[in-house]
Structures are given as structure tokens and as C-alpha cells.
Amino acid sequence: MITVHGVSLSPFARKVLFGLEHKEIAYEQIPVFPGDDSEAFAAISPLNKIPVLEDDGFTVPDSSIILRYLEARFPDKPLYPEDPQQQATACFLEEYADTKLMDCCAGLFREKFLNPNLFQKPTDDDVVSTILNDTLPPVLAYLESAAQEDGFFNHEHLTVADIGITSAFMASSYADYQVDADAYPKLAGYLERAFGSTLVKARFKQEQDWLASMNP
Numbered sequence: 001m002i003t004v005h006g007v008s009l010s011p012f013a014r015k016v017l018f019g020l021e022h023k024e025i026a027y028e029q030i031p032v033f034p035g036d037d038s039e040a041f042a043a044i045s046p047l048n049k050i051p052v053l054e055d056d057g058f059t060v061p062d063s064s065i066i067l068r069y070l071e072a073r074f075p076d077k078p079l080y081p082e083d084p085q086q087q088a089t090a091c092f093l094e095e096y097a098d099t100k101l102m103d104c105c106a107g108l109f110r111e112k113f114l115n116p117n118l119f120q121k122p123t124d125d126d127v128v129s130t131i132l133n134d135t136l137p138p139v140l141a142y143l144e145s146a147a148q149e150d151g152f153f154n155h156e157h158l159t160v161a162d163i164g165i166t167s168a169f170m171a172s173s174y175a176d177y178q179v180d181a182d183a184y185p186k187l188a189g190y191l192e193r194a195f196g197s198t199l200v201k202a203r204f205k206q207e208q209d210w211l212a213s214m215n216p
């Protein structure tokens, strides 16, 4: 049995859940929160971060490494292009989404959703303004230059690039952030297609159900 350790609203746990759901692999989830300092969690997550994947007693941390593991273990419905250059590009886009893009999207998510709704802390408007005006625009410009006009982000089938990029923008959607379609038409069009997909709709639904169970 496959088990994911990590809460669904973590953008990195979300990447793994996407991978499993795309490949139609049954899994269980243990909702470990970020910052869990238990000995049991430290034993399976040396960097003390979620997510961790468990497969019949074998454990592997880090969303990108987990997706690689899932691909090797369950090759059907591949997440990586076969062509080496296209594969490298998809992996780089995943890395870019996990770092540059995630810093912005997770910052908006933390300031505008987590802090006021779950942590009873006010939104820091200066942080939000710095992200929106300074940090995010060059990231959006790069993604606009890399996006396809149609279909998936930059390949004929869904890849880890789609998973990373969509997962980050799902985080910022909780902060009511939307990409400006006039300024970034290819990226906004891509996100409209991605957010309209069955995979993403089902993921949002599971996250909403989990949130509702936290605040009955």
C-alpha cells in the first residue's frame, strides 16, 4: 500500500497526490503538518519536511524524488517525456515551479489565506505588495515565454512541469490571485485549461472537503 505523509494543502504534498491520481494509484494519506518534530517523522524525513511517500515500508522524501520513484515503480501514464532534451526541460520547469514560482505563490497563500484564516494572524500587506509588484512579474514573464498555446504546459502529455506549475498556482488561488490574461495570455490560457481539468477539480474538491473537516 502507498501512503502519503503530508497535509493536502501543502503545495509539495499536492504534487505527489497529483502524481498518484494521474497514474490512478490507490493511496492512503496521513495528514502530517509542516514542522512536525516528532521522532517518528524525523526518522522518515531527514530534512523534516512534508511530503514523504511510504511504499510497503520503504520511505522516500521530497516531492520531486517521489515523482521520479512513482514513475519508475508505476510507468503507465508517464509523467516524464521520453526524449532526453524534452525530459530535461520538463524537470527544469518543475524545479523552477518548486523554487521561484513557489516562493511567490506560497507567500501569497501564507499571507492572504493561512495567516488570517487558520493562524489568526493579520496579512502583511507589504509582503503581498512586494510579491505582486517585484518578485512575481519576472517569474510570470519566464513562464509566459515557456508555455504552449494549447494543451499541456510544454509537452503533448501531462508532465512534472504541469504538476509543479499547477500545484503552485493552486496555492495562490486560495489567496484569490489570478494571472492577468492581458499581460500573460499563454500562461493564463494554460491555467484556465489546467484548472478546468478533471484532475485539478478533483484535487480542489478533496482539499475543500479536508478544510471543511478541520473547521466543522
Ligand SMILES: N[C@@H](CCC(=O)N[C@@H](CS)C(=O)NCC(=O)O)C(=O)O
Residues within 6 Å of the ligand: 010, 011, 012, 013, 033, 034, 035, 048, 049, 050, 051, 061, 062, 063, 064, 098
Ligand atoms: N523540496 C521539498 C520541499 C518540501 C517543503 O518545503 N515542505 C514544506 C511544507 S509545504 C515543509 O514541510 N516545511 C516545514 C519546514 O520547512 O520546517 C519537496 O519538494 O518536497
